[in-house]
Amino acid sequence: MIEKNITKINDQLIELELFAYKLAKDAGNKISSELKKPGKISYKNDSENNTNLSNPVSETDKNIEISIRKKISEKYPSHKIIGEESTVKDTFSNNFVWVIDPIDGTTNFINGLPIFGCSVGLLYNNSPIVGAIWLSSSHELLPGTYHGSINSKLKFNGKVFNYDKESKNIKRRLHSMPYAIPSNNTNTDIRVTGCAVFEIAMLATGILDGGYLNNMRLWDVVAGVALLKLTKKEIWIKNKNKWEKIEKNINGKLILSNDIKDIQKWHGTLIVGNSKDIDILKNRFKTKQILKGLMQRFFNILKYNFYAKLKAMANISKDKY
Secondary structure: OOOOOHHHHHHHHHHHHHHHHHHHHHHHHHHHHOOOOOOOEEEOOOOOOOOOOOOEEEHHHHHHHHHHHHHHHHHOOOOEEEEOOEOOOOOOOOOEEEEEEEEEOHHHHHHOOOOOEEEEEEEEOOEEEEEEEEEOOOOOOOOEEEEEEOOOOOEEOOEEOOOOOOOOOOOOEEEEOOOOOOOOOOOEEEEOOOOHHHHHHHHHHOOOOEEEEEEEEHHHHHHHHHHHOOOOOEEEEEEOOEEEEOOOOOOOOOOOOOOHHHHHOOEEEEEEEOHHHHHHHHHHOOHHHHHHHHHHHHHHHHHHHHHHHHHHHHHHHHHHO
């Protein structure tokens, strides 16, 4: 069992991190080999009268989760497991809970867009303590795995991660958000990738400066929060419309139910960044700012259409004469 003083259990954390790293890495190799043949694809909201299908699941998703579950059960039979593709059938009776997303960004995966990943995280008493995220594309422009544990350094493919983004020539920062709300007055540009674990990994590395992670599921964030704790980023979670800061140690817990079935249904919203990024992102999602952003986008569209029509008319006139 992990003791309250996390610094006393280095050996156990090293073992858990290496195991998570191997799980994510092996899953990534499997995902890569099946990119062009993901198997049968179904949709979670598929019904006879529903023509707006979403949230796809490939055969690869299911097979990888089965494989990861089997390996965890063999290595740590007393640990509980929560995964995206399987319903929890037992009760919550152990401090250790593995949380896995076999493929995050499945829509990207089945369409061949190389922005997807596999996430393997470990909770201890609802605190993310170990994380491993394999990505189809990394800061090295190759597939790879970001990993770490609560008292270690962030690593990439087994080596301590070292990336310095600081540059006096970079005038605009990068934020990830669920919607590309105009950001003309904040010196930030928005990126929407369709893969939460990719964005969280990029936040941990510092490539993305800030992120608003809306309506996340548990398997989207556990591994990522464990990695974010190793960085200097602030992590905030919304609880009943109030933002609460997650501590960067063993006490930094997610607000979860004691019932493992309720935990699997968990939804949450997180904000990540430095103090300046946090303020910008919180402000952007105030009702007044959302309406202002939508109005700005509406007028930009009108402006674009107006000038496009003028240009088209000018070209027609030019062709006539």
